[in-house]
Amino acid sequence: MRETPLSNCERQFLLKAIEEKKRLDGRQTYDYRNIKITFGTDYGCCVVDVGKTRVLAQVSCELVAPKDNRPTEGIMFINLELSPMASPAFESGRQSELHVTLNRLLERCLRNSKCLDTESLCVVSGEKVWKIRIDVHVLNHDGNIMDAASIAAITALCHFRRPDVGIQGEEVTIYTPEERDLIPLSIYHMPVSVSFSFFQQGTFLLVDPCEREERVMDGLLVIAMNKHREICSIQSSGGIMLLKEQVLRCSKIASVKVCEITELINKALENDRKVRKEGGKFGFAESMAKERITALKSEIAPVEMIDIEEKAEDIICRTGAPCDTVPSPVVRAPGTGQVGEGLQNAWGLDEMEEEEEEEEDDIEQGGPEKQPESETITSKKGDVVVISDSEEEEVVILHQGVEVKDFREEMSSGQKQATSASKKKKKKRKLAH
C-alpha cells in the first residue's frame, strides 16, 4: 500500500508551528511522549510504547559453536524488523534504507558499547557458547522508532533469563527451569538512544519527533548514552551542518533524558520481578488498562447473594444426574487434543439462553468434568446464576488466553530458540486483540 503523501499546507503549517515553538500534540521542545513498558509471560519479551509508536522485543538463547577468532566469547545477534503492520510505507521483503539504518544504529548502540558481558556466555571454550538473539518488531510507526527500539532491546535483555549450565569434567548439563532457576544475563550498563530532529537548517530542534514532524525535518541526530554519561554511539544524518555547541547541548539534554528513561526501565523491571515473586498475574493481558474501549474483558457482573444457601440446595435437588464425562483433553494424535466435543450438553439450558450466556460470560470457562457438580443453571431466564458450594471440584476461573499461556510455559521448558518464532507470532496475535 502506498503511504499518504504530505500536503504542502501540512508542511507549511508544521514548520510555522515549530518556529512558534508549538508541537502538534502540545508537548514542549524537550518533552518525550508517554513511555509505557510492559512485559510478557516469557522472560525476555517486552513491549514499549512511546506515544503511539509500539515496538516488541524478544530475546532468546541457543547453544552454538563460537566464532573462530573469539573462542571464549558468546555471540549477540540483533535484528530489527519493519513489517507493513507498522505503516503502509513499509514493504515486506525488501530492505529499505530506513531498515538498514535502524539496524546499524541498534547494533552499534548495543554491540559496540559492550553492554552485555559476552565472556560470561561461554560454556565450553572453543566448542559451545550461548548465542543471544534479540528480535525487535515494530508494531506501529508514529515516529522515533529508534528510541523505542533501543529501550525495548535493553529492557528485554535485562528481563531475560537463560537456563543454568553445569559442567562436570567433559559433560555439560543444561538444567531445565524446574531443576534449577533461570539466571539473568550479566549486563554492565544500559545504553538508551535519544533522537533530536532539526528544522530550518539546524535553527530549531525537537526531541522525540512524531511521524509528521519526522517527515518535515531536515536532519536527525541520534545519541546513545547510558546513565553514567558515557556516549555509546552518536550519528547525524540528513546532511545538515551542526555546530559544536549544538552537539554539546544535545548531549547534555540526552544525558538528562537517559537518566529518566533508565529510572523508568528499572522501575518497570522491579515491578515485574515483584509480581512474579509474589505469584501474582503477569503478562500483557494484565498490563492492559481495563477501562479502555478496546478492553477484552467485560465488566464484573454483580451477583445477588440473598438466600443463597436455600437457592443452592433447591437447585441441587432439582438437577438431573450428570452425564458421562471425559477427562479432558483427549489426545487424538500428537499435537492435537479434543476437549468436550461430541458430548452431551451438561449445562441444561436450551439453545437461546446458551447464546446469551456465551455472550456475557467470557470469563468463566470450565472443562466438561467441572460442570456437573459445581455449576448448574436453571432454565428460567430471570434466576440468578449460582456457583454451588460443592467441595468436590475446584472451580477454576480462567481468563481468556491464560490457557494458551500455561501450555506454552510447559512447552518452553528445556526448549530453545526453535520455538521463539512461534512465540513471537502468538504474542503478535495477542497484541492484535
Add this chain to the structure above:
Amino acid sequence: MPWKNAHVFSPSTFYVDRVCYTKILPQETPGNCIMRVPLDNKADKVICGPGLRRNGDEVLVCKSGILRHKPPNLYWIDSIQKRYVPAKGESVIGIVTVKSGDVFKVDVGGSEQASLSYLAFEGATKRNRPNVQVGDLVYAQFTIANKDMEPELVCIDSCGRANGMGVFGADGLLFKVSLGLVRRLLAPQSDIVKDLEKTFPFEMVVGMNGRVWVRARTAQQTLIVANLLESCENMTTQQRQALFRRVADRVT
C-alpha cells in the same frame, strides 16, 4: 457494492435523530428479509443505503452496525469505519500527487488514486490552465467511483460552477478522523459543530474520506481545534461539552 441498484444519495443529508433499531450483525438474518417496511402510499420503493444489499426481493445486511431509517423510505446501516471507499457523489479532500499532461492524480485515501482532469475546474480551458501544484489540497466530488474502474473527480458541479470546490488550504492543518465522526460533523444540525463554534472562530473543510482541514487565527488555536476534533470521537455529549467549555474559558 450496495449502491448498484439503489438511488445515489449524498450521505451529507443523513441525520440520525430518527428511530434507530437494534444492532444487526450480517449473519443474523441469512437470506431473510430484515424489515417489514411500513409502506406509505407516497413511496412504494425502498431505498437501501450503505450496508444494505438487495438480493431480488430481499434486502440483506452486509455490514454490522445500527440500522437507521429516514422516512419515508430510506434505510441504511451506521457502521464504524476508518478506511474510506470511494462512492459516487461524495465530496472529499484529496492531495495532488502527480501532475502529468491532462490529468492530476489525487490521493483520496482509498485503494487507488483518483484522476482529476485539468478541465474540470471553473473557468478552465485548454489555454487557461488551473494553478494546481503537487501537494496541494483539493475539495472535489466523485463522478465515477466503483470497484471496476479508476475513480474520477471533478471540481465543478453540473452547471459548471465551482460551488466551493477547488484548490484550497494555505495555512491550515489537515488531519484524519474516522468516517463516523465526519458524518456527524456534516449532519445538518450537528451538535459538535455548534459546540465548537462557541470556542473561537475558525474555518473548517470536511471531506467524506475522513480528512478535515481547519484554520483559525493563530497556529495555537488551529492546533487546539484539531486536537479537540480528534479527541471527541468517543466522548459522550456531556464529556464533550465539558471539554469544549473548559477550552473556551481558557482561551477567552
